[in-house]
Amino acid sequence: xxxxxxxxxxxxxxxxxxxxxxxxxxxxxxxxxxxxxxxxxxxxxxxxxxxxxxxxxxxxxxxxxxxxxxxxxxxxxxxxxxxxxxxxxxxxxxxxxxxxxxxxxxxxxxxxxxxxxxxxxxxxxxxxxxxxxxxxxxxxxxxxxxxxxxxxxxxxxxxxxxxxxxxxxxxxxxxxxxxxxxxxxxxxxxxxxxxxxxxxxxxxxxxxxxxxxxxxxxxxxxxxxxxxxxxxxxxxxxxxxxxxxxxxxxxxxxxxxxxxxxxxxxxxxxxxxxxxxxxxxxxxxxxxxxxxxxxxxxxxxxxxxxxxxxxxxxxxxxxxxxxxxxxxxxxxxxxxxxxxxxxxxxxxxxxxxxxxxxxxxxxxxxxxxxxxxxxxxxxxxxxxxxxxxxxxxxxxxxxxxxxxxxxxxxxxxxxxxxxxxxxxxxxxxxxxxxxxxxxxxxxxxxxxxxxxxxxxxxxxxxxxxxxxxxxxxxxxxxxxxxxxxxxxxxxxxxxxxxxxxxxxxxxxxxxxxxxxxxxxxxxxxxxxxxxxxxxxxxxxxxxxxxxxxxxxxxxxxxxxxxxxxxxxxxxxxxxxxxxxxxxxxxxxxxxxxxxxxxxxxxxxxxxxxxxxxxxxxxxxxxxxxxxxxxxxxxxxxxxxxxxxxxxxxxxxxxxxxxxxxxxxxxxxxxxx
Numbered sequence: 288x289x290x291x292x293x294x295x296x297x298x299x300x301x302x303x304x305x306x307x308x309x310x311x312x313x314x315x316x317x318x319x320x321x322x323x324x325x326x327x328x329x330x331x332x333x334x335x336x337x338x339x340x341x342x343x344x345x346x347x348x349x350x351x352x353x354x355x356x357x358x359x360x361x362x363x364x365x366x367x368x369x370x371x372x373x374x375x376x377x378x379x380x381x382x383x384x385x386x387x388x389x390x391x392x393x394x395x396x397x398x399x400x401x402x403x404x405x406x407x408x409x410x411x412x413x414x415x416x417x418x419x420x421x422x423x424x425x426x427x428x429x430x431x432x433x434x435x436x437x438x439x440x441x442x443x444x445x446x447x448x449x450x451x452x453x454x455x456x457x458x459x460x461x462x463x464x465x466x467x468x469x470x471x472x473x474x475x476x477x478x479x480x481x482x483x484x485x486x487x488x489x490x491x492x493x494x495x496x497x498x499x500x501x502x503x504x505x506x507x508x509x510x511x512x513x514x515x516x517x518x519x520x521x522x523x524x525x526x527x528x529x530x531x532x533x534x535x536x537x538x539x540x541x542x543x544x545x546x547x548x549x550x551x552x553x554x555x556x557x558x559x560x561x562x563x564x565x566x567x568x569x570x571x572x573x574x575x576x577x578x579x580x581x582x583x584x585x586x587x588x589x590x591x592x593x594x595x596x597x598x599x600x601x602x603x604x605x606x607x608x609x610x611x612x613x614x615x616x617x618x619x620x621x622x623x624x625x626x627x628x629x630x631x632x633x634x635x636x637x638x639x640x641x642x643x644x645x646x647x648x649x650x651x652x653x654x655x656x657x658x659x660x661x662x663x664x665x666x667x668x669x670x671x672x673x674x675x676x677x678x679x680x681x682x683x684x685x686x687x688x689x690x691x692x693x694x695x696x697x698x699x700x701x702x703x704x705x706x707x708x709x710x711x712x713x714x715x716x717x718x719x720x721x722x723x724x725x726x727x728x729x730x731x732x733x734x735x736x737x738x739x740x741x742x743x744x745x746x747x748x749x750x751x752x753x754x755x756x757x758x759x760x761x762x763x764x765x766x767x768x769x770x771x772x773x774x775x776x777x778x779x780x781x782x783x784x785x786x787x788x789x790x791x792x793x794x795x796x797x798x799x800x801x802x803x804x805x806x807x808x809x810x811x812x813x814x815x816x817x818x819x820x821x822x823x824x825x826x827x828x829x830x831x832x833x834x835x836x837x838x839x840x841x842x843x844x845x846x847x848x849x850x851x852x853x854x855x856x857x858x859x860x861x862x863x864x865x866x867x868x869x870x871x872x873x874x875x876x877x878x879x880x881x882x883x884x885x886x887x888x889x890x891x892x893x894x895x896x897x898x899x900x901x902x903x904x905x906x907x908x909x910x911x912x913x914x915x916x917x918x919x920x921x922x923x924x925x926x927x928x929x930x931x932x933x934x935x936x937x938x939x940x941x942x943x944x945x946x947x948x949x950x951x952x953x954x955x956x957x958x959x
Contacts, residue, residue, distance in 0.1 A: 288582055289745030290712040291557055293719035295575035296737040298561065300722075300730060303570040308558050308711055309655055315718030318661040323771040324714045326662070327764065328558070329652045331707030333684050335555065336645030337378070337691030338701065340385070343638040344377045345370075350617070350631045371695040378692035381642075386685045389646050392676065396647050403640030410623070410633020411588060417624040418494055418595040425493030426621050430601060430612050433461075434483030434521030437514040437535040437603045440614040446487040448480075461485060464533055477530050482522040490604045490613055491622055494595070502597040502605065508537035514603045514612070535603070535611045548705065548756030553589075555708045557582060559644050575734050596622075646688070650680035661775050702757050706764035709749045716746035725794055803908030814846035817883075818904050818911035820897060821852045827868045831917050835879040838915060848883030849904050849911055850876060853896030858889040865889050 297311040308328060313321020348356055348370070358372040388395055417426075431438045431446035438446075443460035449471065450459045458469045465480035466473065473481055492498055501517060508514070514535045515521075539545070560577045564570040596605060596619075604618055620627030654677035656662060657669035668680040720742035722730045753761035819838050822830045829835070838848055850872055854865050869887045876885065886904060890896030905911055 288579075288586075289741055289748070290715055291575075291578045291582055292734075292737050293716045293742045293745060294558075294561060294578065295734040296719050296732040297715070297722070298564075298574040299571045299733040303561070303564045303574065308561050308715060309652055310564070311561070312711075312714050312718055313659070313661075315722055316714060318659065319772045319775045320714060322656060322659075322661045322775045323768040324711055325652060325656050326771050327707040327768050328711040329649055329656070330687070331555075331704040331711075332558075332645050332649040332652065333687045334691045334704050335552075336642045336649065336684075337382075337688040338704075339638045339642035339645060340378050340381050340688070340692060341374050341695065343381060343635055343642065344374045346631065346635045346638065347377065348373055351635065374695050375693055378695070379689060381639075382685060382688055382692060385639075385643050385646050386681060388643065389650070389681055390676070390678065392674075393647060396643055399643060400640055403636040403643075406633050406636040407640070410629050410637075411592075413623040413625070413629040413633075414592060414595065414619060417622045418599055420624045421491060421493035421599050421622065422495045425489060425496070425599075426491050428490035428604075428613065428616070428618075428621050429487045430490045430604065432486050432488055432516060432519065433480060433534075435515045435517070435519035436479075436483075436521070437516070437607065437612045439533060439535055439611045441611075442533050446485060448485050465530060479522075479524045480530075482524060484520070488516075488519075488601065490601050490618070491599055492601065494598045496599075498601065499594075499598040502600075502602045505543070506602065506606070507541045507543075508606070510537060510540045512537045514606055516601070516603050535607050537606070538608060544755045547752065548702070551705055551709075551752070551756070552701065554585070555705070556641065556644075558708075558711065559648055571733065646681070646684060649684045650677040653677065653680040653684065662771075663778060702760040703764055706753055706757070706760050709753050710764060710768060713746050713749035713753075716742040716749065720746065800907040800909065815841055815913045816847040816905070816909070816911045817841065817849065818901065818914045819848065819850045820900065820914065820916040821850060821872065822917065823852055823854070823868055823871075827864060827871055829872060829875050832875055832879065834915060834917060835875055835881050838883075839879050839881045842880075842882065847905070847909050847911065848881060850881070850883060850885045851897075851900040851904060852887050853893050853900070854887060854889050855891070855893050855896070856889060857891070861889050 294308070294311065297315060301314075303310055309321055309325030312324050315321075355377075356369070356373050357376055358369040360366040360369045388399060429446065431440065431443070438461075442464055445459050446461075447459050448462050449456050451457075456471070458466070458471050461480075462471070463469055466476035468475060489496075506517070511531070513531070514537065557578055560567075560581070561570075561574050564574065567573045599622060600618060604612060607613070610616060610618065617627050617630065620630040623630050653665070653668050654671065657665040657667070657680065660666055660669070668677070668683060671678040671680065719737060720739045723737070723739040723742065753764070817838055819834055821834060824830045835850070838850075841848075852868060852872060854861055854868060856864075858865075865887045869885050872885045872887070876883065886900065888896045888899055890899060901914060
C-alpha cells in the first residue's frame with residue numbers, strides 16, 4: 288500500500304505513457320536508475336509469467352486430467368523427473384497459445400481476463416460458503432495421530448494399532464511399520480508407539496470448533512522436526528527419536544521472515560495495471576484508483592481467508608506442506624462448497640490469467656525501455672505493429688519465458704525474482720520521496736494523500752525485506768542492477784528528463800555554495816583555482832592545447848578549473864560562433880581529461896573580454912585564484928603592439944584585482 292501511494296503520486300504528476308513503473312522511475316531518478324530497475328523488473332515479470340504457466344500445468348496434470356501426462360515414472364524415484372518433463376512440454380504449448388492471444392491484441396486479452404476473473408471470484412466465494420457450511424456440517428477429513436505426532440497417511444490403511452479380521456485381532460499396517468512383525472509381539476516395537484494411543488481427529492473440525500485459539504499463535508519448526516499437535520495427549524520418550532519416515536516432517540526451518548518471503552510473491556501484482564499504462568484511456572485516474580482498490584480487495588480476501596482457515600482447519604494440516612497427513616487431498620478444496628472442483632478450476636484459471644497478464648505487461652515495459660534508447664542494443668525491440676503493439680518485444684519475452692519453462696523448477700530463480708520486484712518498489716518509493724523533498728516546481732501531483740515519510744517507510748521496509756528474507760539473493764540482484772546501471776552510464780544515450788537526481792545535485796550545489804564563505808580560505812583549505820585563458824584560431828580550434836595539458840597535470844589539487852576564451856565582435860552577430868567555440872573547447876577538455884567548466888565571452892576588444900573573464904568568472908566562494916596564460920613568444924621582435932599589449936593588460940588587470948580583493952593569488956605564465 289505504501290508503494291501504491293507513492294506510485295499514485297508520481298502517476299498523477301503528469302502524463303504516463305507506455306512503460307509504467309519504468310517511466311516513473313526513469314523520469315524521477317534518471318535513465319541509469321530507470322533502465323537498471325526497469326530491466327530487472329522486466330526479467331522478473333517475464334520469469335513470473337513462466338512460473339504462472341508452470342503452476343497451471345501442475346494443476347492440470349495433477350488434479351484435472353492426470354491421464355494427459357506424456358511421460359510416466361519408470362521407478363519409485365522418477366516421479367519428479369517425469370512431472371518436470373510433462374511441464375516442459377505442456378508449458379511450451381501453453382506459452383505459445385498465450386503469446387498468440389497477446390499478439391492478436393490487448394482487446395482479446397481483456398476478454399479472457401474477464402472470464403478468468405469470474406472463475407476466481409466464484410472460487411473465492413465457494414471458500415466463504417464452505418466455511419459457513421462447516422459450522423453446521425463440517426466435511427469428513429480425518430487425520431491419524433500417534434500421541435501428538437502426525438502420521439503419513441499412505442504408510443497404512445487403517446488408523447489403529449490392531450484390527451479385527453474374522454473375529455481375530457491381528458496387527459495393522461501401523462503395527463508392522465513400528466514393530467516390524469505381524470504377531471503382536473512388542474520386543475522390537477518403537478517405545479513411543481507402545482506408550483501412546485493412535486487416534487483419528489478431524490482435519491477440518493469447522494468454524495464452530497473453537498480451534499482458532501490454538502491456531503492463533505505461531506508455531507515455527509526446524510527442518511526435520513515432526514509436526515505435533517499442541518495440547519494433544521501424549522507420553523514423551525527420552526532419547527533419540529526413531530522411525531522418522533512414518534511421521535510428517537517439516538522440510539524447511541521456518542521463521543516469521545522466512546514465511547514472509549514465501550508469501551510475498553502473492554502480492555507482487557500491484558504493478559500489473561501500471562505496466563499497461565499505454566493502453567489506459569486515463570492513466571492518471573485509472574492507476575491510483577485501480578491499484579488501491581485492488582490492494583484493498585485482495586488484502587481483505589487474504590486476511591479473511593487466513594482467519595477462516597485458522598478457525599476451520601487443524602494446525603498440523605495447515606503446516607503439512609505436501610499434504611502427507613491427508614493422502615495428498617486438497618485441503619481448501621475439501622473446505623469449499625459445493626465441490627472441490629470449484630477451487631481446482633478457479634486456481635487453474637487464476638494462474639492462466641496471471642501468466643497472460645505477465646506476457647501482456649512485460650513486452651510493453653521492454654518496448655518503453657527500447658524506445659528511450661538508453662540501452663543501445665535493445666533498439667530493435669522498440670518497434671512493433673502499426674498500431675504500436677510490441678511484436679519484437681513479445682517475441683523476446685516469449686523466448687525468455689520459454690527458458691524459464693525449460694528449467695521447469697524455478698525454486699532457485701524465484702527468490703531473485705522477488706528481489707527484482709522489491710527493488711522496483713523500493714525505487715518507486717525513493718522517487719516519490721526525492722521529488723517531495725526537493726519541492727521542484729514541476730512536482731504537483733493531483734493525488735494528495737502522500738508524504739515523504741510514508742515513501743521512506745515503504746523504501747525502508749522493501750530494503751529490510753530484501754536482506755532479511757535472503758541477503759545473498761539481495762546482493763546478487765543489486766549486483767545485476769549495478770552492472771546494468773554502469774552499462775547505461777557509459778554506453779547509453781545521454782538523456783535530460785529533468786529527473787530528481789539532477790535536481791538533487793542542483794540543490795546540493797546551491798546549499799554548498801551558500802555555505803561556502805566568500806573571502807580568503809583557511810590555509811588548510813587552500814587549493815589552486817585555475818582560470819586558463821585559451822586562444823582560438825580562425826577555425827575556432829584551440830591554438831595552444833598544451834595549456835590544457837598543463838592544467839590537467841594540476842588535478843591533484845582538487846580545485847576549480849575554468850577554461851576561458853574571448854571572441855572578438857558583436858554579441859548578436861557572433862553568438863553562434865561563441866557556442867561552437869565553447870563546444871570545441873569542451874571536446875578538447877575531454878581529450879585532455881580536464882575536469883572543469885568552460886566559458887566563452889564576446890567582446891569588441893580581446894583585452895576587454897579577458898578583463899571581464901578575470902573579474903567575473905566563478906560563483907560565490909568558488910572564485911579562481913590563479914590565472915594561466917601563454918607567454919607572447921616573439922613579442923620583442925613583433926611590430927604588432929597587440930602581441931605584448933594584451934599580455935601587459937592581463938597582468939595589470941590581475942594585479943589590480945589582487946590589490947582590491949586582498950587575495951593570495953598567483954599568475955602562471957606558460958611558455959610555448
